[in-house]
Amino acid sequence: MTWLDLPESTGFGITNLPYGVFVTDSSAAPRTGVAIGDQVLDLAGLTGDPVHATGSLNAFLAQGPESWAALRSMIAAWLTDPAHRERVTPHLLPMDSVTLRMPFEVADYVDFYSSRDHAENLGRMFRPGSPALTPNWKHLPIGYHGRSGTVQVSGTPVTRPQGQYLADGTPAFGPSRRLDIEAEVGFVVGVPSVLGTPVPVHDFSSYVFGVCLVNDWSARDLQAWEYVPLGPFLGKSFLTSVSPWVVPLAALSEARVKPPVRDEPLLPYLDDSDAPWGLDLSLEVRLNGEVVSRPPFRGMYWTAAQQLAHLTVNGASLRTGDLFASGTVSGPARDERGSLIELSWDGAEPLELPDGTTRTFLQDGDEITITATAPAADGSHLSFGHVTGTIRPTALP
Numbered sequence: 001m002t003w004l005d006l007p008e009s010t011g012f013g014i015t016n017l018p019y020g021v022f023v024t025d026s027s028a029a030p031r032t033g034v035a036i037g038d039q040v041l042d043l044a045g046l047t048g049d050p051v052h053a054t055g056s057l058n059a060f061l062a063q064g065p066e067s068w069a070a071l072r073s074m075i076a077a078w079l080t081d082p083a084h085r086e087r088v089t090p091h092l093l094p095m096d097s098v099t100l101r102m103p104f105e106v107a108d109y110v111d112f113y114s115s116r117d118h119a120e121n122l123g124r125m126f127r128p129g130s131p132a133l134t135p136n137w138k139h140l141p142i143g144y145h146g147r148s149g150t151v152q153v154s155g156t157p158v159t160r161p162q163g164q165y166l167a168d169g170t171p172a173f174g175p176s177r178r179l180d181i182e183a184e185v186g187f188v189v190g191v192p193s194v195l196g197t198p199v200p201v202h203d204f205s206s207y208v209f210g211v212c213l214v215n216d217w218s219a220r221d222l223q224a225w226e227y228v229p230l231g232p233f234l235g236k237s238f239l240t241s242v243s244p245w246v247v248p249l250a251a252l253s254e255a256r257v258k259p260p261v262r263d264e265p266l267l268p269y270l271d272d273s274d275a276p277w278g279l280d281l282s283l284e285v286r287l288n289g290e291v292v293s294r295p296p297f298r299g300m301y302w303t304a305a306q307q308l309a310h311l312t313v314n315g316a317s318l319r320t321g322d323l324f325a326s327g328t329v330s331g332p333a334r335d336e337r338g339s340l341i342e343l344s345w346d347g348a349e350p351l352e353l354p355d356g357t358t359r360t361f362l363q364d365g366d367e368i369t370i371t372a373t374a375p376a377a378d379g380s381h382l383s384f385g386h387v388t389g390t391i392r393p394t395a396l397p
Ligand SMILES: O=C(O)/C=C/C(=O)CC(=O)CC(=O)O
Pocket: 111, 112, 113, 114, 115, 118, 119, 122, 123, 126, 182, 184, 216, 218, 227, 232, 326, 327, 328
């Protein structure tokens, strides 16, 4: 029990304690905070530790699992033992009085493709006449390297990208006409690995610090024209949005579930039978405030532990701040799809919104917000906060 007065059914209870970076009106110096209820605990102010005053979580993430666990249990003690109340209280700020910044400096950014339903849906739409899943899909977690410099915090405006697309079979240029979302879950690396040495699937929690929400904005018309044979490029590199709070893996013990049964035997380096990192996260996607989808994360075919093992199996090393995302989270039902291209079935089945309008792809002015919850240790639910973005018209030079 905490001595704080927490709002009822807050997703930021004592079992969550996610980390972020914030500034206030009175202090422009960005520093590390922990969300608790509707407040932010100023760790730089409370601890005086310069690691929390750098303006990004990276230095703390680099310290590794023992430091992460030690600080987490200290924060829990500060917020539960009334003996600390007087010392801690001056460092609690109302959440609505702070501005949340990008929580970590993104080193490398990788995006996977691990929802079977999403991969089958996209396969049917992008490659009609071919099998929905490519022959490699059940043997390795497919991914591509993205653009870390355009990963930005929630709230960053989404400028409609322009580029090349096919119009009636002819290359044309202009603002994307098929701007889309991808509701995803991101994993943040804390501890670097050694070049040339793979990270085994069961070492996942020795390297990965925590989890955030990701919206991998996608221009489907640019993507469809450019992606063969090297994969997504400008269709996805214009912006990727992440939530400001990073939920530590340590908060997710109650959310761990067995991943789905795999149809094909896995090569030993991907065998996760002793490292089941399925996670029971429930996502929600809102368009202009209305829920348009509830993607279930627990059914993802490949787990983050397997993705990490795969992305390092060739000897590629990890750096503090590496971000790898799950890929679009889609479930089997129509209202569980994590992208508009799936929800509107390539534009053929427009979504009907409560305000009487319909959508295939995003219009200028549309606002997309993704949230997620997970089961918490005390029987409640913990929140991942949200990642939001509003579409702005193409910027013309
Ligand atoms: O199937 C394709 O060619 C393309 C798939 C995607 O656009 C999805 C992607 O970025 C990976 C993912 O989010 O699952």
